[in-house]
Amino acid sequence: MLKRILSTPIIAALGAVIAGAQTPAPASPAGVASLRGIVTDSLHEIPLRGALVRVENTTREAVTDSLGRYRIDSVSAGQHRLLVIHPLLDTLGISLVTQPMSFAAGDDKEIFLSVPGNETLVSLLCTAARRALGPAALVGFVRDADTEAAAQGAKVSLLWYESDPLGFKKTPRVREQQIGADGRYRICGLPETMNGKLQVFRGGVQTGEVPVELGGTSGTNLLAMRSMSISSTSQVVASASTDTGAKTTIVRGRSRVTGKILNKYGQPIVGARVELQNTGAATKTRANGDFTLDSLPSGTQTLEIRQLGFAPTEVAVELSAANPQNVTVKMTDYVPVLSEMRVTANREHGLSDVGFADRKKSGMGYYLDADQLKTRQTVQFSDMLRTVPGVRVQPGGNGTNVITSSRNPTGGCVTFYVDGAPWQQMTPGDLDTYVRPEEVAALEVYNGSTTPAQFQQPGLTGCTTVVIWTERRINRKR
Template identity: 30%
Template sequence: MSQQECRTSPVDSTGYLFGTFRRADGDRRPTTGTVRVEWLELLVSAGSVTRQVVAHEGQAAADGTYVICGVPALATTRVQAWSGRDSTGAFDIEFPTSGIVNFDLTVGRTRYVREQFDSTVSSSDTMASVWLRRGSGRAVGVLRDPIGQPLPNATVTVAGTGQSARTNDAGRFELVELPSGTQLFEARALGFEFLRTPVNISDADTTTLSYALSRRVLLDTVKVRAIRAAAMGRDMAEFESRRRMGIGKFFGPDELSSIDPIRLSDLLFRVPGVRVVPAMGGDRILMRGFGMGAYCSPDLWLDGMRIAYVGSMDSFIPPQWLRAVEVYPRAAMVP
């Protein structure tokens, strides 16, 4: 589909993603493949609001060009592409008011490594391991603060690889065994905004990266006084009632504001018995099951409805949408 056909397409959303699909090897030749774009939408029907993941796919032409139509303006989308057995990583693209984004993709060699993360469980138990994306790519770089000074002791990683490093006193880092192609690079440091940005990892050469992290803006404390039950509403009043029972782990508005999690996994990482492990589609959330020796994927309920999700919770629920979170380690503990 061409850009002109996107403009005349009768779909509700009028934005589109377009670019060129290339190999990540030395000549960066155009190639064919599939590009997938997905985002979260709210559906209002029969007096209820539900959330669903909407996905559009498109094929790159023989010259490597691709167009994905029907993407809403101002949406945060998850993008991934593949060609044969090779693929990019999964990464986010935010669409502007115009709804139009030009983004070139590179796809390269990827191998998959199964990594055991808990020695108390049999190596044949699939719940005790994750698949990670690896390759022969290498990235070196430097992180700086807003005035250009080196940023030491920051953590950097490429999502879905399980490979991470810390910057030295000069702000420099090195990551190895990376899958080539477009991948999601992440960097975090105490007191600075979390950086997540797509990068192109080469098969042929070392990739050089350089970023400046923005300082987090801390506002003065704002105190609000109100009658608690009336201010919270029924749902929050019931939340506080369950919290007083002392069963489970609870994060209310005050805790969420204090922690200010960037991803849901940042919040659940603080819960005893919860494991956050890197996986291909994003960090995977696992909880210790019965017998205290095995881990399993937890059930997820949102506003009283059970949510079916695949892979990472991080791609499904932005923490900024949450007012409160309850975590119960056993089904019998759920009120």
């Protein structure tokens, strides 16, 4: 006998409001029943694939297929509740279970289950006081990448910019939360639409910056979810304090990532630079587009890929010493996009955020902003440095130039930082291959002891240091 129950309510462990459910009439406990149906993810408006549907306190269960369908046979007659288990619910930090339902011998019930939608979940996860600050929320779980346990004591930091109505002025907003014993975080009261960056910090180690978006193209996505992981065994090999008191670190570990870099047609890109954000670890792709990076910190990290003719690309990866990661990245063609008034306004705020403006006021180095760089009309990046005091630019072959210190007659050492991170040269002069002049928003040049602590490397304190800030870093959405 087929009986259908539509949209069976699901109870969230943290206290959802339950509507009345249609249930069949009581029947004899003897014999067995069966049930089938579909589980829907109302949050993303798609079937919930891979969900475990279990009859509570029994061994009867089933996993949903690609269409969200499930079927469970041999259910004993009597009162039962259904449990839904899925990683999506783990990320949300909720447990879902139906109200008790009666099953009679011979019943064949069709039961449709659904995970609550955006507004319902936000109302469950956030207090009314927090929702009054903003209708959206960001939730997730932070684990230890090496032990899989909750990363207790870590700090989650969300950074975004709020723009004025004309989009000229950006005001930074930061929300942070400590991770407790359950490993979960919940940031409520966020704006309806937002583009931000999420990071996790613990014990001098940090993850890569992961993009977070609220609103989307439809403007209806009020709940974002992002689980992260951070290492507990990685080693800090270098650390320095910035002008603002924050610390920059270089970290090494036992993780490995391999992969392939392709163009939009699926063809390999040769010689693309692949770097793990904030670590200094970098390599170039081989003739078949393959790359390998070793000795990396585990956890949520970000790969940055660059090659002339292509838009710089960032990809989040989950690294583990136990399970090497493999990724395939498709790069898109580089297309300059300029809106002069907006870019100029954003650039000024961006340069202030990274400390450029304050360091320029100190007068300890040589500084070039975008307006000064624009007048140089250079073809290659290195040409921007030709008239900079203390720097020598010489031909290096293959159309590139080698940058050395003019303060040493034999060619003194020069260290580079791009967007605040150390730049490891694969070959002398490779900056001309990976950084376009029109990408550069500002330059800082220091000689020896005048170099700020955050741009010094152990054993290289006497070197000339060139700090490059790109338009992408200064004007990026947050």
